[in-house]
Structures are given as C-alpha cells and as structure tokens.
Amino acid sequence: MQTTLSLLLQNMSEKNAILLTHSLNVAKLCTIMAKNLGMDEEFYYTAGLLHDVGKLLVPNALLDKSITIGKEELEILKSHSKWGAEILRLLGLEQFSTIALLHHQDTADLPLSVQIVSVADKFEAMTSLWRQYKKPVTAKEAIDELWRMQIFHPTVIEALAIAQMELITKKEN
Ligand SMILES: [Fe+2]
Numbered sequence: 001m002q003t004t005l006s007l008l009l010q011n012m013s014e015k016n017a018i019l020l021t022h023s024l025n026v027a028k029l030c031t032i033m034a035k036n037l038g039m040d041e042e043f044y045y046t047a048g049l050l051h052d053v054g055k056l057l058v059p060n061a062l063l064d065k066s067i068t069i070g071k072e073e074l075e076i077l078k079s080h081s082k083w084g085a086e087i088l089r090l091l092g093l094e095q096f097s098t099i100a101l102l103h104h105q106d107t108a109d110l111p112l113s114v115q116i117v118s119v120a121d122k123f124e125a126m127t128s129l130w131r132q133y134k135k136p137v138t139a140k141e142a143i144d145e146l147w148r149m150q151i152f153h154p155t156v157i158e159a160l161a162i163a164q165m166e167l168i169t170k171k172e173n
C-alpha cells in the first residue's frame with residue numbers, strides 16, 4: 001500500500017500544488033480527530049489524503065480558482081468523487097472508496113467515517129487562503145457553518161473544533 005500511496009501523492013504534487021496542500025491539511029485534521037475519538041489514526045490520515053484523488057482526472061484549469069466555470073465544467077469537477085472511488089477500487093484501496101465517493105454528499109445519513117473526512121474537508125476548504133469562488137472565513141465561522149448544516153453528528157463537529165485548535169497550537173510551537 002505504501003508504494004501506491006507514494007505514487008498517488010507524487011502524482012498529486014505534480015498535478016496541482018493546491019490539491020496537495022488541501023489533501024495534506026485534511027489528512028492532518030482527520031488524524032487528530034481520529035486520535036481524539038479513539039479511532040484508527042493511520043486509516044484516517046490516508047482517507048484524508050486520498051478523498052480528492054479523483055481530481056487527478058480533472059483538468060487543472062477547472063481546479064484553478066481564478067476562472068468561473070460553466071454547468072458542464074461543474075459536472076466534470078463534481079465527478080471527482082466517483083472517479084476517486086473508482087481509482088481507489090482499481091488500486092486495491094477499496095477501504096477508502098466509500099469516503100471518496102460520498103464526501104460531497106450533504107445528507108444526514110452519512111457513515112461516521114465519511115462525516116469525519118467531510119467536516120475536515122469542508123473546514124479546510126472554507127478557511128483556506130486558496131478558497132474557490134468565495135473569500136476564506138475564520139475558523140469560528142467555518143465551524144458555525146458546519147453546525148448550521150445540521151447533517152453532521154455533534155461529536156464529529158466537536159472533534160473537528162478540537163483538532164483545528166490542536167493543529168494551530170502545534171504550528172505555533
Ligand atoms: Fe472533493
């Protein structure tokens with residue numbers, strides 16, 4: 001698995017720097033959340049790292065924040081979830097494919113594993129300086145927005161809130 005993982009990471013870094021940074025940040029948040037929830041840290045690190053792997057198949061122009069994209073292009077961008085799930089399945093990493101497939105599905109019945117990666121993903125995207133289409137928001141505003149959505153389990157949002165604080169403290173030290 002390590003070789004496949006390194007290859008995918010290398011591909012992501014060659015493809016798009018923002019994609020790599022986003023994926024690494026999501027992976028870090030997921031790992032701390034998993035640690036605090038008594039779950040498998042390594043699994044969630046990898047799940048975070050690979051949730052957007054389908055974006056390897058999306059043209060860079062569509063991943064670039066500086067352009068406004070049309071309906072058809074938006075469909076291509078949205079396809080990264082199903083493409084990611086398929087890539088992972090083909091590479092024998094099917095244990096991560098449900099997360100890749102469902103991480104943009106905003107419904108209340110998501111499995112816990114998907115919820116963990118999804119809140120970390122949304123938080124990272126909302127607060128990132130490279131945020132697409134909108135200005136980044138503060139950590140507090142992003143967490144408020146996650147509560148407002150009413151689809152995530154309170155434990156998961158609280159775990160995210162703690163994880164982002166831990167990450168900031170780590171950076172400052
Ligand atoms: Fe995504």
Ligand SMILES: [Fe+2]
Binds near residue numbers: 022051052121
């Ligand atoms: Fe993402």
